[in-house]
Amino acid sequence: MHRIGYLLTDGFQVMGLATQTVFEYANKVAGEDFYVVQNFSAEGGDQRSSLGVAIATRKASEAEQIDTWMVCGVGNPLESPSSPEERAFLKRVGRDARRIAAICTGAFVLAEAGLLERRRATTHWYFARDMQTRFPDIQVEDDRIYIVDGAFWTSAGMTAGLDLALAMVEKDLGEDVARGVARNLVMHQHRSGGQTQHSEMLTLAPKSDRIQNALNYARKNLARALTVEELAEEVNLSPRQFSRVFTAETGLSPAKAIEGLRLEAARLMIEKSRHPLEIIARETGFRDRRHMREVFIRGFGVPPQSMRRDVRAGA
Incomplete structure (x- = not known):
């Protein structure tokens, strides 16, 4: 007891x-x-x-x-x-x-x-x-x-x-x-202690449905190379107008925001799966493992390998 x-x-x-x-x-x-x-x-x-x-x-x-x-x-x-x-x-x-x-x-x-x-x-x-x-x-x-x-x-x-x-x-x-x-308890997932308090989607917090829809579309298609033209077409805006509105509402360029979504998705896969880093990089839209490592160090201050070791040690 x-x-x-x-x-x-x-x-x-x-x-x-x-x-x-x-x-x-x-x-x-x-x-x-x-x-x-x-x-x-x-x-x-x-x-x-x-x-x-x-x-x-x-x-x-x-x-x-x-x-x-x-x-x-x-x-x-x-x-x-x-x-x-x-x-x-x-x-x-x-x-x-x-x-x-x-x-x-x-x-x-x-x-x-x-x-x-x-x-x-x-x-x-x-x-x-x-x-x-x-x-x-x-x-x-x-x-x-x-x-x-x-x-x-x-x-x-x-x-x-x-x-x-x-x-x-x-x-x-x-x-x-x-x-x-x-x-x-219908808990979506058991979040590890090392997981961040913040979600990239919540941090961006766009004001209009169009930009929110563009972000939702991007999140569902991270494995593909996403362009401003494709996102703009998805929400019926010209590429120039889309970029202007997106930056005004989120404070980030479309490319920077999508990089953040890729980073968040890759981190979750590292924490929750045993997939090799090469597969994680491909599934989340990075060019290769080296590119993902560069973005990880820039975003989290540590490479993916270190984050995976920390998660396993905590477990």
């Missing part, structure tokens, strides 16, 4: 509790009550979420042996710092707990308790720079879904907490159980 304690702070984001469903379904898939989940707070009693939903909690100091503590984040950690009681409690349990995890801005609570000093951590990208400024001894990686550093797990935005919880299930009960949980 593995006991999981959720530490709720005043104004917690209720989305953080969605991760409890991962452990619930892990029990169902495994066919045993491996996980026992309970809600706690520093003072006990009802805790209100940012939406005003009240959740009954037990007093954390009275908890029996907890194997994993999960700290839920709040909407704005700069305006709602942790209490002295919460920090003192986490400092104490930090010496004994098998794992202590933070969902989203819950990483600020761990940082305020001094548990992340000289460690790697992540949090929601919006607050990552603030976290690095306030806690310079922490290596904040603002572009990761989740990070595991020893006993301390931190995740990015709220939905990334689901990936973190699923990774815990995989570590505790194996890949087959984790895959079954993902299937039951």
Whole structure:
């Protein structure tokens, strides 16, 4: 039996509790009550979420042996710092707990308790720079879904907490159980911790349907050599007009944007497949493996081989 304690702070984001469903379904898939989940707070009693939903909690100091503590984040950690009681409690349990995890801005609570000093951590990208400024001894990686550093797990935005919880299930009960949980929860994929928080499609964020349609078309046809003329024809614009509108709406030229889409697609294949790099380069539209390597170094600062080694090491 593995006991999981959720530490709720005043104004917690209720989305953080969605991760409890991962452990619930892990029990169902495994066919045993491996996980026992309970809600706690520093003072006990009802805790209100940012939406005003009240959740009954037990007093954390009275908890029996907890194997994993999960700290839920709040909407704005700069305006709602942790209490002295919460920090003192986490400092104490930090010496004994098998794992202590933070969902989203819950990483600020761990940082305020001094548990992340000289460690790697992540949090929601919006607050990552603030976290690095306030806690310079922490290596904040603002572009990761989740990070595991020893006993301390931190995740990015709220939905990334689901990936973190699923990774815990995989570590505790194996890949087959984790895959079954993902299937039951209709999770599109189990994202690795090294995956970026950002999507190239979201970053571009065009304002018109025409440019969005052009991007969708490009993403579906990355294996082919895509030209401005082809994209312009797809959305019924002249090449010159298409280039002008595309750059105005996305801030990038069509060629630069498509390179970003190729880079993102290649990274996902490296993380999720065992295909040789030559095949990945061909499937994502790079001229060859050498060309993909050049773009990787320019975009990520590391070659594809290093990224694949890091993913396998993390796994």
